[in-house]
Amino acid sequence: MQPIHSLLDEKARSLGFIAVGFTRPDRPLHFDRFTEWLEKGNNAGMAWLRRNLDVRENPSKMLRNSRTIISLAYPYSARKPESTDGFAVARYADPVKEDYHFRLRMLCRELVALIKENEPGSRSRICVDSAPLMERSIAAAAGIGFIGKNNLLIIPGYGSYLYLAEILTTAVVSFPSLEPSTNQCGSCSLCLEVCPKGALEKPFLLNASRCLSYLTVEDKSGLRADIGKILGKCFFGCDRCQEICPFNGKTHASDVVLPSTDVFLSMDEETFERDFGRTALARTGLEKLKGNIRAARAPDDANAPDSLTTMPRL
Ligand code: SF4
Ligand code: SF4
16 A cells, blocks of 8 residues: 555645655754844844744644644746836746645645545644744755755755645654755855845845845835835845756746736726735735835836836835
C-alpha cells in the first residue's frame, strides 16, 4: 500500500504545488533569530508579529495533538503584472486571480480530505500566510528549500516566486527523515546590493521600516515624498531582491493585465471592489494604492506641465 506521505505528495503535485515536505511541529530553526529581530524593532508597524510568540515557538499550539506539519510551495508567475502605461505591482499580487489566500486554502482542503480518508479520526488545520507560524523556517526544516540572504524561501532549480502554505495534522504521517536545507547563496550578495533602501542591512536581516514592500503594502500611512524617487514603476510591493537572484533565472517579459494608473486614480470604491475586491490588491485598499501611484508617478508628473501636487503628507 502506498504510504500517506507519498499519496499526499502525488496529490499536491497534481493540484499544482511545486514542493511538498514534512516535518514535526518542533521549535522552529530560526526562532531565536526572529525574537532578536523583533527586539530591535525591525518589524516596523507590523505589531501582529509580536503576538502569539508562544505559538510561533511551539507550532503544535495551533492544533492540539498535532504530529506533523506538511509544508507546501505553490508557484506564481515570474512575469510581472503591468498596467497599460508601464507601471507594475509585485508578482505575488497576481491581480487577475483571486487572492492566493483563498486559492491555496481551497487546494489544501483537498489534501485534508485525503488525510481524513486515510485516518478518519484525524484533525487538520490549514495555514496560509496569516497564521503565527514561521513558514520559511518550517519549509527549510521540511527540506523543500533554503532561506536566502534576502530572507525568502528559495527552491534550488525553481527559485523564490512562490507562496507557502502549511497543513498541521494529528494524523500519523511517517516520512523519510530529511536534513533541513542549508543556505546555498555562497559568496553572492546581489540582493543586498540591489535593495534601493538598504532594507537588507546584512544577510538575513530585513529592516521592514525601510522595505518598499512593507511601505507600499502593510504601512497604512502615506508614503513620504522622497520614496517616490526610489519606487520606480512598482506601486504595490517590490520584487528587486528576487529579480536579481540567480536562482530565479532569466528575466521574463511583463504581463499587461492592469488598467492605466489614470484609471486607478479616478476609480471609485464600488468599481475597485467589483474589479479587484477578491484579489490580493484589495488588502491595501484603493486609497493606499492611489497614494502609492501618486508617489510612483511623482518624478514623471513633476516634469509635466500640468503637474498636480497630490502627494500624501506625513
Ligand atoms: S522587497 Fe525591495 S525594498 Fe524590500 S528588501 Fe527587497 S529589494 Fe529591498
Ligand atoms: S541574490 Fe544571491 S545572496 Fe541574495 S538570495 Fe539570491 S543567491 Fe542569495
